[in-house]
Amino acid sequence: MSGVSKCFLQHAVDEDFNERTLNFFRSVDTLVFGRLTYELMAKHWPTQAAATDDPLIAEKMNTLPKVVFSRTLEKAEWGEWKNVTVVKGNLEEEIAKLKQEPGRDMVIFGSSEIASVLARAGLIDDYLLYLSPVVLGSGIPLFKGMKERIKLQLVDVQNLSSGVVRLHYRSVNSLQ
Template sequence: MRKLIAGINMTLDGFCDHTAINPDDEIHEHYNGLLRNSGTLLYGRITYQLMESYWPSVVKNPSGNAPMDEFALIIDNIEKIVFSRTLQHVDWNNSILKNQVIKDEILELKRQTGKDMLVGSPSLIITMIRLGLVDEFQLMVHPVVAGSGLALFAHIDDRIELKLLRTKTFSSGAILLCYEPKLRE
């Protein structure tokens, strides 16, 4: 059975804002490994459009930065499922469009053999949490206080207890926190 991993970059004050952080080579290498171990990416419209607007151009015109160029190639080739009620089509390589999240469809994907699934959109992470589908959280906390923005857990109403699996500190000061939800007794 494949795990559904919620992986995201965030600031120390809990905001998901890609403009507030500057991932270095070491962090790109971490995400390269995570993507290599993932068979499917799940995106919401906003994150998909953000990623699709940048990474395919790096595939066509490499930056010369090996970890970034490798990230671009890996993410270009991985299966991407985009959930959106407004998009009419998706053009990025290996992308398919779904207009709604259906719990049974995600459970069926999890039951398949193969590499884990990765969800990396804040709103979609919340949806997957509410449906009880997240098996692991990988939160990359950067040493930045943004002061405002999109708070990852702002729309969670119920208490969720987590078990720490591991941590990793990066030379930039970012810390990876890996948790799994504790089973309710």
């Protein structure tokens, strides 16, 4: 797997978003989660194939291999969500190993603590951030506990019809 992307999807779902998401999934073959995000996603996605989300996106979320980093999770599959591997080892070492394997990119959805650890270790190549046209007074930081500055280079900006803006940054370290 060549790269790790950090992706946050707080958005208004519409046809434009679904089309871009499906295009994105063509470059991904592994989903990475921390335990909390995994449990939230595992409760949501198995029921979405016939619901309001695009069924092709639900199919990808339900069938792609999932790697869950957890110190406490024992059970590899939550209800209907399949194709899950729980890893209790060193996060940086395990991701570095996965990046050396053949295949497409990995993506981290949410999981701000894991993203922070991987960002500090220089193991995230691309950052895909979705900016929603909503202002909140509080929330979960994108990179929990980050104190270091990570230099990024803007690669692309996409305006979605819903008003969401997709920002694609590449780590300056991965350009070298």
